[in-house]
Amino acid sequence: MIPVRGRCEGPEGTRGKAPAEKSWNALAMQRYESRCGHAERISMLQGHVDRGRNLGLAIPPGVIVLDADSQESVEWLEQRLPTAPRQNTRSGAHFICRVPDQL
Known part of the structure; x- marks a missing residue:
């Protein structure tokens, strides 16, 4: 932080x-x-x-944060990343994910 x-x-x-x-x-x-x-x-x-x-x-190495700025994008990410930690924002949410080792 x-x-x-x-x-x-x-x-x-x-x-x-x-x-x-x-x-x-x-x-x-x-x-x-x-x-x-x-x-x-x-x-x-x-x-x-x-x-x-x-x-x-x-954000430490090996982690990515996806910024969803609309309800539509939040719902799209929720369907694909149901267990990802998230932080709600004023206009949507941040989804916190590990970057796969292969990338």
Whole structure:
């Protein structure tokens, strides 16, 4: 997880999507590979959310997230990926899947 800025260019009061840290990608990979400071990191992320800010998921190698932005696309993916973890969004859902080793 990476913290993202509290505001975006959308309507006033909406949560932002732009990373709060400049080197977010390198930091996310470093945290993923080291797995240290887990409790401290969770505490920091919780404080970020408690201040009304958003979090982004840094996708690790071997994982893909499919972004379904309409009810039709959500239903299509639900039929094909019934056991995939998903996160509901304002306009649809994100489906989280492992990339097959053959790809």
